[in-house]
Amino acid sequence: MKTLIISLLIMHIATGFTALLAGLIPMFSKKGSILHNRAGLIYVYCMITVAASALLLCALQPFKMMRLFLTGIAIFSFYLSMTGWRATKQKKSGPTPFDKGLTFITFLVSLLMISFGGYLLATNGASFFPILFSFFGLLTLIFAGRDIRLMAKPAEKMHWFFQHFTRMGGSYIATFTAALVTNMSRILPTNAPEWMATLSWIAPSIIGAMIISRTVRYYKVKFNGAKASLTV
Template identity: 75%
Template sequence: MKTLISSLLILHVATGSIALLVGLIPMIAKKGGRLHNRAGLVYVYCMITVAITALLLCGLQPFKMMRLFLTGIAVFSFYLSMTGWRATKQKKAGLSSFDKGLTWATLVVSLAMIGFGGYLLLTRGASFFPILFSFFGTLTLVFAGRDIQFMTKPVEKMHWFFQHFTRMGGSYIATFTAALVTNLPRLLPSSAPEWMYTAGWIVPSLVGGMLIGRTVAYYKKKFNAPKVTVVA
């Protein structure tokens, strides 16, 4: 069992590290180019592996609150990367049964995270884990809830484009956050207040979300700009 856990941990860390490095390539490479597409696919495969190994490690090892929470973040990041990747397949074919099932399953996970955060809030007060479970559970609920709405109403022509880069970007932020906070105990002094650890979880999402929002606004303005016809 120890050998299995060690192997899973090595695979988890290795694929997570590869994802952080490879995930930068699509951000700077030509959109839709071969390098962009192949690097993005490698990133998605890494996130699938990260999520599976996280679930196995959580189930095979003794219960720890941080381990459970990191597993939730791994699932959240996997959902974002998968829906971001699947968006490029949906621009013609639309949503599949797999897409819908994945969304409903993630909705259940988000409600479980929020419920567990509320339980911790009642039993432990407003401390580190209740805040984080509630925050990321709500964040996951927002994404899954929006996807459920998209199942039942028409979407804009370029919906797949915005879905693709916002979800892939969100997945990268979640992965970066998990790596950051895992190493925060090594980076911060032992006397550091608890709010600094909480900020390590939340600030990347806030900053990254603002950058993604600015990118969305840029492309919406670009796509909606009137075309100028040059008369010779």
């Protein structure tokens, strides 16, 4: 069992590190190029492995709150990367039964994270883990809930494009955050206040969301400008 856990841990760390490197390439390479597509696919495969190994490590090792939370983040990041990748396959067909099942499972996971955060908040007060479980559970709920709503009505023509880069970007932010906080004890002094550790979890999501929102606005203006030029 010990050998299995060590092997899973090595796999988890190696694929997580590979994902952080591979995920940078699509951001700066030409959209739709072979390099962009292949690096993105490597990133998705890495995130599948990261999520699967995180679940196994959580199940096989003694319970720890941080381990449980990191597993939730791995699932969240996996969902974002998978829906971002699958968006390019749904330009005409829409979500498949697999996509719908994945969305509903993730929606249930988000409710469990929020409920657990509320339970910890009621028993321990507004400390580190109650805030984080509630915050990331709410983020997961927003994404999965939005996907459920879109199943009931047709999406805009370029929905797949925005879905692709916003989800892949969100997945990268979550993966980067997990890697950052895992090593935060080596960065912060031992007497650092708890709010600094909490901020290190939440700040990348807020900053990343601002960058993604700005990118969305840029492309919407670009697409609207292209439409206007065609009608002139």
